Amino acid sequence: MAEIWGRAEQQDFRSRVRGCLLGGAIGDALGAGIEFDSLAAIRAKHGEAGVTDYVPAYGRRGAITDDTQMSLFTVDGLIRAHVRRDTGTWHPPTDVHRAYLRWAATQADWGPDERDADAGWLAREEWLYSQRAPGRACLSGLGDDRMGTLAQPKNPGSKGCGTVMRSAPFGLLVGWEPGLVCQLAVECAAQTHGHPTGYLAAGALAVLVHALAHGNSLEEAVQQALTQLAVHSGHEETTQALRSALEAARQGPPSAARVESLGQGWTAEEALGIGVYCALVAEDVRHGLLLAVNHSGDSDSTGSICGNLLGVQHGETALPPAWVVELEGRETILQLAxxxxxxxxxxxxxxxxxxxxxxxxxSG
Structure with missing residues (x-):
């Protein structure tokens, strides 16, 4: 594709990719220290405005969670799929699954196996070998080498947000058609979560990111996602979550109460709806991310999704610099982006x- 990319287009694309990955990680880190707290508890501890900056989690400020870890391995798998295509073989779900198995190893092993020539550089990053409250379905779905598929998914009853929080990178495949982006995200989500809402919410986020990366507004991106969802059976919960986010954005000034009217974010469609709502009403990146994490629920996942959306929409330079510099793993995230x-x-x-x-x- 090098022939059709001008320099300005390459620079814009790199800024959006960096923005998406860094923005998601920042939102993740803002919510990491309050993930399991109620809004009342957050306000009691941090003031009426809730958290307004990083708070300590996992022994430091700016710590990321499994949301960012898995997103990074999604990117790793997508790069390998394209490298493999250049050598004559092509099955992206398999490459992403192998990347997720490398992530699963970071949750079980003490550190990287330097003898593994197929590991690649990301799996040798020692700071990633840390459990950050990984979801049970993600761990069990990757507990053996069998790859879940839409025909035979892992955890067929699960629709936890562990699918959607890792799926923004699929949308960065800007050379693909939206339907193919959605399908790949759906197939890779079924590797750990088999409920239609679980994997379709992942597909919807991928389409949202894809549309934003092409310069569409978020409202236009939501309409594109709704169009893609409509052709899949079992789309109703995810479709309703997106419509509820649009309706909430039209009801008046943004507030924590409106966020909480959309759920708590533990399930895939609720996390998607909250992330989309907060991005829709955001005055700027800082405002949107703080709104996305200050609620009673899965604050890191909703913050991550909102950050993915705002980051790809506005690019890396729109991210608050003070949050960027204190973010755990920033150098790794930028290298991968x-x-x-x-x-x-x-x-x-x-x-x-x-x-x-x-x-x-x-070969890995």
Missing amino acids: DDFSMQMTQGAALTGASAWLSRYPV
Whole structure:
């Protein structure tokens, strides 16, 4: 695709990719320290405005959770899929599944296995070897080597938000058609969560990110997601969550009460609805992210989804610098974002490059 990407387009795309990944991680980190607290408890501890900055979690400020961990491995899997395509083989769900298995190893092992030549560079990042309240369905779905599929999904009754919080990177496949982006996110979500709402919410977020990456407004992106959802059976809960987010945005000034009217975010459609609502009514990135985390529920996941949306919409320079510099793993996130951008825009020039294949081995 290098021939059709001008320099300005490449720079814009890289800014949106960085914004999406960093924005999601910032929202994740803002919610990490209050994830299991009620709104009343948050306000009692942090003041009537709730949290207005990072609060300590996992021994530091700016700590990310499993939401960001899994999102990074989604990106790793997508890069490897494209590297593998350049070598003549192509099945992205398998590459993403292998990446998720590498994430699962970070939740069980003490550290990276330096003897594993197929691990690639991301799986050798020691700071990722830390449990950050991973979801049970994600762990059990990746507890063996069998890949869940739509025909035989893992955890067929689960619709937890562990699908949607990791699925924004699929939307960054801007050269794909929206329906294919949605389908890939859905297939990869079924690897851990088999309820239609669980995997369709993941597909919807991917379509939202895809539309925003193409310069559409968030309202236009929601309409595109609704169109894609309509062709899938079992879409009703996810469709209603998006419609409820649109309706809440029209009802008046944004508030925590309106956020909580959409649910708590523990399920996939509620997390999606809250993240979309907060991005819709955001005055700026800071306002949207703080609204997304100050509620009684899964604050890190709703913050992450809102951050993905605002980040891809406005690019990395719209993110509050003080939050960027204190974010755990910022260097890793930026390296991965830039590698993804380079593979998508200049992949042909990387074909066969030994250093690139060392970072993203085709055998892994």
